[in-house]
Amino acid sequence: MEASLTDEVGSVVLSLREGRKEYGHVRALQGANLELRRGEILALVGDNGAGKSTLLKSLCGAIRLDSGAVEINGSPVELSSIQTAKDLGIEAVYQDLSLAPDLSVSDNVFLGRELLRSGARGRLGMLDRPKMARESDEALRALGIQLKTVEIPVEKLSGGQRQAVAIARAVRWASAAILLDEPTAALGTRQTQIVIDTIKSAAARGLGVLIISHDMPRMLGLADRIVVLRHGRNVAEYVSSETSINQIVGAMLGETV
Amino acid sequence: MAANETSAMTDLDDQDPPIRQGRFSVLRVNTAFWVLIIDLLAMGLFGLLSPDHVFLTPENMTNIALDSAAITLIAAGVAVLLGAGELDISIGANIILASVIGGKVMFNVSGGSEENYGVFTNLGWGITVGVIVTVLCGVLFGLVNGLIVTKLKVNSFITTLGTLGIGTGLALVITGGGNVEGIPTELQEAYGVKTVFQVPVPFIVSLVLIGFIWWLVNKTRFGVHSLAIGSSREAARRAGIKIERNVLVIFVLVGFLAGVAAVLDLARFTSTNVGGHQTDALAAIAGAVIGGTALFGGKASITGAFLGSLLAVILLTGLVILGFPPYFQSITIGVVLIAAVFSRARSWAIKNET
Numbered sequence: 124m125e126a127s128l129t130d131e132v133g134s135v136v137l138s139l140r141e142g143r144k145e146y147g148h149v150r151a152l153q154g155a156n157l158e159l160r161r162g163e164i165l166a167l168v169g170d171n172g173a174g175k176s177t178l179l180k181s182l183c184g185a186i187r188l189d190s191g192a193v194e195i196n197g198s199p200v201e202l203s204s205i206q207t208a209k210d211l212g213i214e215a216v217y218q219d220l221s222l223a224p225d226l227s228v229s230d231n232v233f234l235g236r237e238l239l240r241s242g243a244r245g246r247l248g249m250l251d252r253p254k255m256a257r258e259s260d261e262a263l264r265a266l267g268i269q270l271k272t273v274e275i276p277v278e279k280l281s282g283g284q285r286q287a288v289a290i291a292r293a294v295r296w297a298s299a300a301i302l303l304d305e306p307t308a309a310l311g312t313r314q315t316q317i318v319i320d321t322i323k324s325a326a327a328r329g330l331g332v333l334i335i336s337h338d339m340p341r342m343l344g345l346a347d348r349i350v351v352l353r354h355g356r357n358v359a360e361y362v363s364s365e366t367s368i369n370q371i372v373g374a375m376l377g378e379t380v
Numbered sequence: 381m382a383a384n385e386t387s388a389m390t391d392l393d394d395q396d397p398p399i400r401q402g403r404f405s406v407l408r409v410n411t412a413f414w415v416l417i418i419d420l421l422a423m424g425l426f427g428l429l430s431p432d433h434v435f436l437t438p439e440n441m442t443n444i445a446l447d448s449a450a451i452t453l454i455a456a457g458v459a460v461l462l463g464a465g466e467l468d469i470s471i472g473a474n475i476i477l478a479s480v481i482g483g484k485v486m487f488n489v490s491g492g493s494e495e496n497y498g499v500f501t502n503l504g505w506g507i508t509v510g511v512i513v514t515v516l517c518g519v520l521f522g523l524v525n526g527l528i529v530t531k532l533k534v535n536s537f538i539t540t541l542g543t544l545g546i547g548t549g550l551a552l553v554i555t556g557g558g559n560v561e562g563i564p565t566e567l568q569e570a571y572g573v574k575t576v577f578q579v580p581v582p583f584i585v586s587l588v589l590i591g592f593i594w595w596l597v598n599k600t601r602f603g604v605h606s607l608a609i610g611s612s613r614e615a616a617r618r619a620g621i622k623i624e625r626n627v628l629v630i631f632v633l634v635g636f637l638a639g640v641a642a643v644l645d646l647a648r649f650t651s652t653n654v655g656g657h658q659t660d661a662l663a664a665i666a667g668a669v670i671g672g673t674a675l676f677g678g679k680a681s682i683t684g685a686f687l688g689s690l691l692a693v694i695l696l697t698g699l700v701i702l703g704f705p706p707y708f709q710s711i712t713i714g715v716v717l718i719a720a721v722f723s724r725a726r727s728w729a730i731k732n733e734t
Contacts, residue, residue: 205618205620206620209620217618221615221618222612222615223607223608223611223612223615223616224611224612225607225610225674225677225679226604226608226678230604231615234604234608234615234619234621235620235621236619236620237601237604239601247600248600248601248602249599249600249601250599250600250604
């Protein structure tokens with residue numbers, strides 16, 4: 124299920140048209156649109172309550188939209204559950220709670236998708252830990268993450284390394300896109316840089332990367348495009364090299380710039 | 381976070397953080413090893429102090445092995461349950477109820493009667509059916525616990541506090557407050573007190589089952605999923621792990637082990653022990669935690685649970701041989717438990733000081 128590098132970078136891998144979602148009287152999304160291309164990093168920004176999280180959750184199958192058309196690689200899909208989204212090649216990374224801290228890095232990378240030994244031992248549920256370790260190590264190295272060993276518990280890693288491992292896991296399994304919800308919110312500068320580097324490597328591998336963050340200056344440096352949500356609708360879209368923080372914040376707050 | 385940002389230049393820890401050494405980190409990593417040392421030290425001490433070094437005689441070792449057969453087995457099961465972030469304090473009640481029901485069935489199917497005490501007309505069938513019923517009762521008890529926890533979403537401490545009362549009460553209702561007596565002595569001879577090269581057969585059975593549990597926890601997908609659930613339920617859920625099914629299976633496993641322990645009761649004493657077992661579950665939890673299993677999930681050491689619960693038996697036997705009242709055992713275990721958890725908490729604090 125690794126990202127197929129034959130898929131053309133720049134082609135639309137994930138799209139949403141007219142996404143709508145209401146929670147009782149709260150209209151979280153009122154016709155949101157999104158196009159994510161292979162190899163690009165797209166930042167989704169907006170004030171609190173603008174609908175960023177709702178949009179991201181709907182695209183990773185955690186919630187169902189009331190209406191809206193989702194396509195993956197140009198084919199209409201129904202993202203009815205997290206599992207469905209995973210099966211379709213979409214992986215999500217959350218601010219925290221993505222990894223089991225007591226388990227090893229390798230066990231975490233394969234959590235829920237463990238490799239079993241061949242033959243009878245495999246049918247008994249016996250793990251192929253050497254193979255899991257090898258492949259985890261490869262998955263991490265592919266994104267430039269160096270750990271002495273993938274056998275150590277995740278709780279012994281720094282915050283940035285943990286998040287990098289979570290992203291590496293998502294990349295290992297995603298074939299279309301990875302969605303990141305505030306992946307650096309709890310991290311310091313140096314730790315954040317580890318995560319940023321990992322995100323760049325993920326995009327370079329031909330996945331679409333959608334990221335929600337409050338960290339406007341960093342998004343400006345990281346993302347290729349920036350989509351601004353306000354009251355559940357897209358209100359602006361910028362190429363990050365051609366915009367400024369003031370312009371983005373203005374759009375977020377609904378000020379005419 | 382602030383410290384991280386201001387000292388970013390010097391914070392080499394960012395680059396190369398694995399394996400932070402604290403003064404207590406060895407203790408933390410190798411809890412089972414340290415418990416083994418404590419076990420051996422205790423045995424050596426009792427050996428030295430006991431008259432004629434009677435503690436270290438093969439006969440006494442056989443006794444310790446037999447005495448520890450049930451509790452080590454239960455502790456191993458409890459370690460898995462704790463590792464998955466759940467508790468079961470109803471194990472003692474399960475043992476009592478399973479042995480009462482199984483004992484009744486065994487007695488009656490064997491053709492035993494009040495009039496002809498000790499005479500059985502259908503011994504083979506009686507013992508076979510009785511053993512199976514006892515184990516099944518244990519499994520069923522565990523299944524009920526598991527279903528209440530996973531389907532009705534009642535916290536496992538509360539659930540098993542409830543079934544602890546229900547199980548004990550039911551057992552006493554069935555027997556009218558007494559014990560089921562007159563279990564065929566043939567079961568005792570063939571299993572309960574039988575030894576092979578001075579090793580009690582029940583202890584061998586426990587070792588085999590504990591070995592199986594060790595394999596489950598350390599080598600299988602089931603083990604990884606169990607610990608993942610205890611480590612972070614949300615991470616496990618997001619990884620697509622079937623949490624409810626997994627937790628249910630662990631409760632059934634613990635119930636099965638209680639059933640096996642109940643068979644041992646019947647076989648060893650040719651009677652039930654409705655007055656005992658009140659502290660079995662707590663003793664098993666203590667043994668597991670002393671051995672390095674985390675009370676709130678994520679870590680389970682089966683070897684540690686075995687050695688930790690063995691310590692309680694060693695202490696009890698040794699103290700009794702030395703002429704101390706047996707109550708000193710519970711005092712000692714209490715101190716060891718708190719010391720073990722304290723030292724781990726210290727090492728954790730040191731680890732996170734950076």
